[in-house]
Amino acid sequence: MFTGLVETMGTVSSLEPLDTSASGGGGTSLTITDCEDILSDVNLGDSISVNACLTVTAFEKGWFKVGVAPETLRRTNLGSLTEASRVNLERAVKGETRMGGHIVQGHVDTIAKLLAVTPDENSLVLRLQPRDITILRYIVEKGFITLDGASLTVTQVKDGEDGWFEVMLIAYTQEKIVTAAKVVGDSVNVEIDVVAKYVEKGIEAYFAGTAGGNMSFLEKMVGRIVDEKLKR
Incomplete structure (x- = not known):
């Protein structure tokens, strides 16, 4: 479980085919670097949110690897990552962690397409349209939404077949998550509030x-x- 408060941004340094012959399909192994700050207490098998919940399969002081299964590639935007892509990173919560965000499982429900990025003074308003439009019934104004593993607040929702929702990124958040650098047409992982x-x-x-x-x-x-x- 996570809070959706991104601890740092990492960099994808390599992508390698993952041997998943036993499960009948191929996956990808990602190596993430520029993340030494969150690896001081890492262990094999730990969950780390890399835009979505993934499992640590190998690590050293400044990098770690995660395996991305075929099902995860189908449901998320992780398949569009390339070398040098930046990703949001958060370790799983501990019992004493302050819940500054909301309860985030790291289980992606669908992806959403970025329709517009509109400046509002020093903030950015992002308008997104989910691929699975039916999830809009779970999204409410001022409610929680998780985008690429980051906990954000919904500012506006439009229901219907051409529906969309909006979030606002303040200046501080823009510096802390990869979503702020995305452009119209890019995709983001969406996890709705499990409640x-x-x-x-x-x-x-x-x-x-x-x-x-x-x-x-x-x-x-x-x-x-x-x-x-x-x-x-």
Whole structure:
């Protein structure tokens, strides 16, 4: 588990084919450098967020390796990394860690395309459109969102088939995460707040039980709320 507060940015120094013949597909081994600050207490098998949760397979003082499985390559933007790409890095939390961000699993739900970058004084407003548009139902204004492993606050959401959401990067954050350097057309990893998933499942179970499995009541209630919201 992570907080989404990026500790440092590392550099991809090499990409090598990963032998995953036993699982029926190929993956990639990434070597990350420029990250000595976070390796003082690293161990083999540790989880480190490299834009997404990955496992340390080898390390020395100034570098570490992680394996990226085929499923991870399909679901994330890690397959687009090249030598010299910069990545957000965060170690897994300890029991005494302050939760300055939010609960981040490092499990990417989808990727999103950067539609626009708009300056707002010394901040940047990023507008993004998720590849899986259905996840917009979990994204709410002022709620949490994780982009490339970084915990950010949603500033605006537009639902629908052409929907999108926005986040704002203050000047300090721009210096600390790789997302600030991305340009229109680039992709980012998106992890929604896991609490939203639990809430949805709990509500579905409750209404399924009280309504004898008939979900039409819940659908009508949600539809009414959406209609009222669109009229404003």
